[in-house]
Amino acid sequence: MKEILKKIPKIELHCHLDGSIRPETMYELLLKEGEKLEVKDIKEFEKLVSVREECDSLKEYLKKFSYPLKVVQRGENIERITYELLEDLSKQNVKYVEIRFAPFLSMEKGLSFDEVVSSVLKGMDRAKEEFNILSNAILICMRYDSGENSLKVVEYGEKYLGKGVVAVDLAGNEHDFPPEIHKEAFQLAYEKGYNITIHAGETGIVENIPKSVELLHAKRIGHGIAAIKDPKVMELLKEKNIFLEMCPISNLQTKSVDSIEDYPIRTYLEEGIGVTINTDNTTVSNTTLDKEYEFLMDNLGFSIEDIIKLIDNSVEAAFLPQSEKEYLRKIIKEELSIYKL
Numbered sequence: 001m002k003e004i005l006k007k008i009p010k011i012e013l014h015c016h017l018d019g020s021i022r023p024e025t026m027y028e029l030l031l032k033e034g035e036k037l038e039v040k041d042i043k044e045f046e047k048l049v050s051v052r053e054e055c056d057s058l059k060e061y062l063k064k065f066s067y068p069l070k071v072v073q074r075g076e077n078i079e080r081i082t083y084e085l086l087e088d089l090s091k092q093n094v095k096y097v098e099i100r101f102a103p104f105l106s107m108e109k110g111l112s113f114d115e116v117v118s119s120v121l122k123g124m125d126r127a128k129e130e131f132n133i134l135s136n137a138i139l140i141c142m143r144y145d146s147g148e149n150s151l152k153v154v155e156y157g158e159k160y161l162g163k164g165v166v167a168v169d170l171a172g173n174e175h176d177f178p179p180e181i182h183k184e185a186f187q188l189a190y191e192k193g194y195n196i197t198i199h200a201g202e203t204g205i206v207e208n209i210p211k212s213v214e215l216l217h218a219k220r221i222g223h224g225i226a227a228i229k230d231p232k233v234m235e236l237l238k239e240k241n242i243f244l245e246m247c248p249i250s251n252l253q254t255k256s257v258d259s260i261e262d263y264p265i266r267t268y269l270e271e272g273i274g275v276t277i278n279t280d281n282t283t284v285s286n287t288t289l290d291k292e293y294e295f296l297m298d299n300l301g302f303s304i305e306d307i308i309k310l311i312d313n314s315v316e317a318a319f320l321p322q323s324e325k326e327y328l329r330k331i332i333k334e335e336l337s338i339y340k341l
């Protein structure tokens with residue numbers, strides 16, 4: 001591990017709560033629920049809930065969410081895993097994080113929408129008090145869900161806007177469910193003043209990127225790997241100042257690119273597209289922001305100065321008012337100066 005990466009202040013914009021539950025906590029909570037686990041210890045369990053080399057697609061990757069989903073059905077669990085994720089991130093010197101989750105996925109055993117959202121917000125408040133880490137939430141609509149359910153996410157979530165919730169997202173199996181299914185919901189979100197980010201072009205479907213920008217009002221795109229296929233799409237991203245939330249380790253696991261050399265980040269930066277680096281799912285992808293940056297340094301020749309520029313992009317792309325971005329820039333600059341960076 002490049003030692004300096006551990007120390008520098010960082011920002012996380014694309015992190016799924018259910019994909020980032022501490023394995024020890026998940027194991028404990030599953031056993032408490034009486035779940036029969038066919039593993040002999042926590043080490044084996046960790047393998048069960050994170051992807052290995054055998055993963056060949058996004059669909060395969062998404063299968064890893066079956067255990068996390070079992071533990072996000074109680075308010076106290078949701079609050080705890082939010083708090084613990086923020087504790088872990090604060091130890092890695094992450095200053096600000098946007099945590100995303102799909103409320104409807106936590107409503108399978110009777111929790112209400114409000115119970116789910118307020119549990120996340122409680123975890124965030126507690127972490128802010130104790131670890132001084134700032135965070136906001138992004139509500140996810142699931143692609144396979146009906147357009148009506150996505151509308152409900154937008155409608156029910158409105159009262160939390162500006163009170164911990166800053167945006168809505170669309171996630172899940174991109175291969176079988178195009179963005180336009182959810183057009184109405186995102187139109188409403190736009191009108192209500194939500195920020196919008198959409199998972200698009202993650203595993204090859206380039207047209208989902210312009211659709212997300214033009215039909216769903218996306219200001220940021222999750223992954224966007226397929227933009228490399230079409231110069232017009234890259235031009236659109238640049239022209240509209242759409243930031244990409246790239247997650248290199250996850251992208252390799254889902255086979256978004258064939259090899260590291262094909263990872264399009266350099267081209268995007270040369271084209272003037274705003275790129276940010278994120279983890280996607282710390283547990284499922286077995287990663288951290290430090291590992292993601294280290295990966296860029298080891299495999300794609302990024303320097304620490306390049307990394308600092310990427311972190312500054314994350315500040316710019318954050319769903320925060322200018323004054324809060326300025327505050328983040330100030331504290332980041334102060335800390336970097338300690339290391340003469």
Ligand SMILES: O=c1[nH]cnc2c1ncn2[C@@H]1O[C@H](CO)[C@@H](O)[C@H]1O
Binds near residue numbers: 062140172173199202
């Ligand atoms: O990289 C991804 N692409 C698409 N969907 C994802 C990704 N990571 C997680 N999820 C989906 O989002 C849900 C809510 O967090 C997860 O349960 C998973 O199904």
Ligand SMILES: [Zn+2]
Binds near residue numbers: 014016171199222280
């Ligand atoms: Zn994601």
